[in-house]
Amino acid sequence: MKEEKKTEEKLRYSPEELEEFKQIILEKLEKARADLKLLKEAYTNDSGSDTNDTSPTFKVLEEGQQVLSKEENSRLAARQERFINNLENALIRIKNGTYGICRETGKLISKERLRAVPHATLSIEAKTKMRKNNIND
Structure with missing residues (x-):
């Protein structure tokens, strides 16, 4: 029995x-x-240091x-x-007991892969097979 x-x-x-x-996952989240907060601030922030008082040529270049x-x-x-959403979905999979199981093969995804890409849903084997199929299509 132990052999089995x-x-x-x-x-x-x-x-x-x-x-x-x-x-x-929590650390990455x-x-x-x-990082997302910084990015959003960067593209929504209208700083007061604009080019209103410079020549039109420089203004056009800077606005571009x-x-x-x-x-x-x-x-x-x-x-x-999307990355945050994938990490949050990984937390859900941990709660419901499906975390670390490849969605294609049903086998466990290696610990090494999950440590590197904790939101992975495919094993290296399945990912490689998928890439080969996409190249051959």
């Missing part, structure tokens, strides 16, 4: 392991939310740069919001 358990593949992470992942910068910050903020 040794060869039986682990299906879920232990509560201790899930707690480790939860702490990683805190940093991501702070400000528009590009605001667009880039807006894109980065949207990406950051």
Whole structure:
């Protein structure tokens, strides 16, 4: 009977392991939310140091740069919001007991992968297979 358990593949992470992942996610969430706040401030902030008193040529160039910068910050903020959402979804998976299980293979995602990408829902095996299929399509 003990031999069966040794060869039986682990299906879920232990509560201790899930707690480790939860702490990683909470730390990343805190940093991501702070970064998002900075990004939003950067593209919504209208500082008083503008170019109202400079020549029209410089004003046009600077306004163009400000528009590009605001667009880039807006894109980065949207990406950051998706990242935060993915991390929050990972916390939900921890609560409902599905965290760390590959949505394609049903096998456990490696601890190394989850430490690096704690919101991962695919194992390296599934991700590689998906990329190969996309290239071949």
